[in-house]
Amino acid sequence: MIPQMSRRGKFVTFEGLDGTGKSTQLRKLAAVLRAAGHEVVETREPGGTLTGEKIRKVLLDSGTAGLSPLAEMALMFASRAQHIAEVIEPALARGGIVLCDRFTDSTEAYQGYGRRLGSEAVRELHRVLCGNLQPELTILLDSDAALCVSRARQRNKRDSKSSTRGHDENRFEQETRAFFTRVHDGYLAIAKREPGRVAIVDARGTPGQTHERIAELVRKKMRL
Ligand SMILES: Nc1ncnc2c1ncn2[C@@H]1O[C@H](COP(=O)(O)OP(=O)(O)OP(=O)(O)O)[C@@H](O)[C@H]1O
Ligand SMILES: [Mg+2]
Incomplete structure (x- = not known):
């Protein structure tokens, strides 16, 4: 085996509707893996870099008005391309474990299904802009959609008042129930198509x- 390959780390993504507990679970898994001596990089999308966090603000702020679905998808991928170049690939090359809160499956579910831009556009952009980078494992958190979205709304209300975040990430939480049903269907379709990568x-x-x-x-699938 060539040395570079034996050093390559593991890429794990967390997916699911708003409020399913992705960020909560990512932190817990990171703590356990670190305690076991692994180098762990915790990151998120959109965001994960300085440029990406600026893009995140535009995308999630409920004050962003009239963003077209295609512009939304392009911004998601702009953030992701920068994130891969600046954070994800270097960490994998060092042999680290990258835990990422949302990745391209979110774009397929939200923009592809939710906004009805279609899976193919998303997958093609992923090939062109992201070198078709695939996670070793995607953890798809599944729960009752209405419950989770209302949990996320409550958390955002709290956070927008707190000094730590102090800004508003409510743009998607304002979508309709029908939108989230499409997103949920999208996630399930991805899991069905790629059962080796996506675990519900x-x-x-x-x-x-x-x-x-x-x-x-994670113990079973990745022998960690
Ligand atoms: N299993 C659970 N039961 C009840 N509440 C939970 C559970 N997991 C997380 N929460 C709470 O629900 C809210 C949403 O959780 P979290 O922020 O982890 O979700 P998320 O999937 O990251 O959401 P988003 O997509 O909006 O970032 C938080 O207030 C969190 O404390
Ligand atoms: Mg989160």
Whole structure:
């Protein structure tokens, strides 16, 4: 084996509707992997770089008015291309474990299905702009859609008042129930198409219960 390949790390993504617990679960998994001695990079999309975080503000701020679905998709990919170049690829090349809160499956689910731009446009852009980078494992958190979206809304309300975040990330949470149903259908279609990469995890229990399921999956699938 060539040395570069044996050093290559692992790329794990967290997916699911707003409020399913992705950020909560990512932090828990990161802590466990670090305690076991691994180099772990925790990151998120849109965002993950200085440029990406600026793009995130434009995308998620409910004050962003009249953004066209195509412009929205292009901004998601602009953030992602920068993120791969600046953060993800260098970390993988060092042999690190990259845990990423949302990745291209989110674009396929939200813009492809939710906004009805179609899967093919998203997958083609992923090939052109992201070198078709594929996660070793994608953890798709699945739960009751209405419950999760309302949880995310409440969290955003709290956060927009707090000094730590202090800004508004509500643009998507204002979408309709029909939109989130399409997004959910999109996620399930991706999982069905790529069962070797995407594992659906029941996220309806407590954070601790969901974490146990994820830890077991990571141990089994990635021998970590
Ligand atoms: N299993 C759970 N049961 C109840 N509440 C939870 C659970 N997991 C997370 N939460 C709470 O629900 C809210 C949303 O969780 P979190 O921010 O982790 O979701 P997310 O998937 O990252 O959402 P988003 O897509 O909006 O970033 C938070 O207030 C969190 O504390
Ligand atoms: Mg989150």
